[in-house]
Amino acid sequence: xxxxxxxxxxxxxxxxxxxxxxxxxxxxxTFDVADGEIFGLLGPNGAGKSTTIGMLTTMVKITSGQxxxxxxxxxxxxxxxxxxxxVVPQITNLDRSLTARENLxxxxxYFGVPKDEREERADELLxxxxxxxxxxxxxADFSGGMARRLMIARALMHEPRVIFLDEATxxxxxxxxxMLWHKIRELNEAGRTICMTTHYMEEADQxxxxxxxxDQGRILALDTPANLKALVPGGNVVELRTAVDNAGLADxxxxxxxxLENIETEENTVRLFLDRPEQGLLEAxxxxxxxxxxxxxxxxxxxxxxxxxVGLTGRGLRE
Numbered sequence: 001x002x003x004x005x006x007x008x009x010x011x012x013x014x015x016x017x018x019x020x021x022x023x024x025x026x027x028x029x030t031f032d033v034a035d036g037e038i039f040g041l042l043g044p045n046g047a048g049k050s051t052t053i054g055m056l057t058t059m060v061k062i063t064s065g066q067x068x069x070x071x072x073x074x075x076x077x078x079x080x081x082x083x084x085x086x087v088v089p090q091i092t093n094l095d096r097s098l099t100a101r102e103n104l105x106x107x108x109x110y111f112g113v114p115k116d117e118r119e120e121r122a123d124e125l126l127x128x129x130x131x132x133x134x135x136x137x138x139x140a141d142f143s144g145g146m147a148r149r150l151m152i153a154r155a156l157m158h159e160p161r162v163i164f165l166d167e168a169t170x171x172x173x174x175x176x177x178x179m180l181w182h183k184i185r186e187l188n189e190a191g192r193t194i195c196m197t198t199h200y201m202e203e204a205d206q207x208x209x210x211x212x213x214x215d216q217g218r219i220l221a222l223d224t225p226a227n228l229k230a231l232v233p234g235g236n237v238v239e240l241r242t243a244v245d246n247a248g249l250a251d252x253x254x255x256x257x258x259x260l261e262n263i264e265t266e267e268n269t270v271r272l273f274l275d276r277p278e279q280g281l282l283e284a285x286x287x288x289x290x291x292x293x294x295x296x297x298x299x300x301x302x303x304x305x306x307x308x309x310v311g312l313t314g315r316g317l318r319e
Contacts, residue, residue: 003034003035004032004033004034004035005033005034005035005069005070005161005162005193006032006033006039006056006067006068006069006162006193006195007032007066007067007068007069008029008030008031008032008052008056008065008066008067009030009065009066009067010028010029010030010064010065010066011026011028011029011030011052011055011062011064011065011066011067012024012026012027012028012062012063012064012065013025013026013048013051013052013055013060013062013063013217014063024217025048025051025217026048026051026052026055026217027048027216027217027218028065028218029048029052029065029212029214029217029218029219030219031212031219031222033162033193033195034193034209035161035193036188036191036192036193037193037194037209037210038184038188038193038194038196038207038208038209039193039194039195039196039208039209039210039211039212040195040196040197040198040203040204040207040208040210040211040212041053041195041196041197041198041211041212041214042197042198042199042201042204042208042211042212042213042214042305042309043199043213043214043215043309044199044215044309045199047199047214047215047216047217048214048215048216048217048218049166049167049197049198049199049214050090050166050167050197051217052197052214053087053164053166053195053197055067055074056069056074056085056164056195057074057081057085057087057164058074058078058081058082059087062074062075069081069084069085069161069162070084070161070162072084083111083158083160084160084161084162085160085161085162085163085164086155086156086158086160086162086163086164087155087163087164087166088148088151088152088155088163088164088165088166088168089151089166090166090167090170092139092144092147092148092151093151094139094147094150094151094154095139096138096139096140097138098138098139099135099136099137099138100126100131100134100135100136100137100138100139100142100150101122101123101126101135101136103139103150103154104118104121104122104125104126104150104153104154104157105118105119105122105157107154107155107157107158108121108122108157108158111157111158113157113158118157121157121159122135122153122157123135125153125156125157126153128153128183128186129149129150129152129153129183130149130179130183131146131149131150131153134146143176144171144172144173144176145172145173145175145176145177145179145180146176148168148169148172148176148180149179149180149183152165152168152180152183152187156187161192161193162192162193162194162195163187163192163193163194163195164194164195164196165184165194165195165196165197166196166197167197167198167199168180168184168196168198169181169198169200169203170199177203181203181206181207184196184207185207196208201304201305201306201309202304202305204225204305205225205304205305208225209224210222210223210224210225211223211224211225211228211305213228213305213308213309213312215309215312215313220309220312220313221308221312225305228305228308229302229303229304229305229307229308231308231311232273232303232307232308232311236274236277236300236301236302236303237271237272237273237277237300237301237302237303237307238271238272238274238277238280238281238284238298238299238300238301239269239270239271239272239297239298239299239300239301240269240270240271240272240284240285240288240295240297240298241268241269241270241295241296241297241298241299242268242269242270242288242293242294242295242296243268243294243295243296244268244294245267245268248291249270249288249291249293250263250265250270252287252291252293253270253272253284253287256283256287257272257274257280257283257284257287258280258283259274259275259276259279259280260272260273260274260280261273261274261275262311264310268296272284273307277300278300281298281300284298285298
């Protein structure tokens with residue numbers, strides 16, 4: 001892995017609260033992001049992801065700790081940092097009075113990009129983001145996915161070294177989300193470093209070279225998606241769904257299954273983590289048959305990053 005382009009050390013953000021209390025939104029996190037990497041902060045809403053991105057991008061004042069991007073300390077030189085980075089926020093903030101192309105040109109002019117260069121770059125980025133045919137249209141006429149792609153194009157106009165994507169696909173339909181994933185990969189393959197936050201486990205799994213699992217302002221684990229999933233015992237998960245809620249099935253399986261590492265229940269669904277999943281699946285079906293439990297479906301599912309989060313915190317990412 002190449003040298004870090006982002007170095008975060010013991011970063012904290014504390015907000016005052018009523019009654020003289022202090023709320024720790026981010027509590028002493030440390031991590032590096034390599035040049036050319038897609039790095040993800042994965043966690044539920046309110047975990048501290050967006051606050052972290054805010055501190056890395058000068059939008060939120062750092063309480064303590066240090067952030068260095070491409071050798072520049074964020075707290076020391078905000079102007080230099082803003083030239084090095086680009087931010088695509090959760091909320092659409094395009095200028096609705098300007099066309100798509102004018103949004104890009106205005107942004108580039110603000111950063112001092114020469115006229116001929118910004119004209120050419122705008123056309124290239126509209127093409128890259130599959131928006132060339134909509135260059136003269138206004139953002140109010142764009143779908144959520146199109147608006148998000150235009151925001152990324154705008155962010156690239158001053159050629160930043162690092163792109164920050166804060167919950168980039170939240171609220172998008174599945175087709176738009178997949179298209180945006182494709183564009184993010186294209187940008188990374190072209191050499192862009194991308195630091196993104198998400199609460200979609202499959203997004204982090206599909207896109208990120210490394211993922212930091214964050215909750216309550218702390219990093220719980222940091223590694224490649226594959227290595228994180230290897231932390232969960234059992235390799236794969238056997239999911240049994242009963243036709244009706246059957247609270248006794250889980251207790252029966254606990255007593256009678258061999259190689260059972262862990263078990264989770266949710267209404268009429270039982271999820272089994274086994275050291276030999278294929279054999280365990282057959283045993284679980286047989287146990288259900290012997291005890292006259294009607295199964296609606298049986299699945300062998302791979303471990304996900306949600307399983308990692310549940311293993312670390314005891315609850316799901318969406319809670």
